Amino acid sequence: MGRAGNALxxxxxxxxxxxxxxxxxxxxxxANVNRWVKELRDPAGDVIFEIKEALKxxxxxxxxxxxxxxxx
Numbered sequence: 001m002g003r004a005g006n007a008l009x010x011x012x013x014x015x016x017x018x019x020x021x022x023x024x025x026x027x028x029x030x031a032n033v034n035r036w037v038k039e040l041r042d043p044a045g046d047v048i049f050e051i052k053e054a055l056k057x058x059x060x061x062x063x064x065x066x067x068x069x070x071x072x
Contacts, residue, residue: 003070004042004048005036005037005038007066008033008036008037009037010069011051014060014065015058015062017055017059017062019033019034019037022055022058025058026051048070052066052067
């Protein structure tokens with residue numbers, strides 16, 4: 001557990017993206033984003049794609065970094 005959460009936390013911090021902004025862009029609750037970042041819950045495979053797409057809308061470089069960190 002934690003690969004996605006760790007990657008997401010690094011990207012949000014590095015690109016100055018708030019959990020709330022990501023949640024709003026994704027159309028989900030901020031609590032979900034917080035659970036992923038805190039590694040309390042791993043996002044499902046389809047949600048990883050949604051995270052990438054939302055990050056792409058906010059900052060395409062952030063999305064690329066997320067994928068790179070997630071895939072290792």
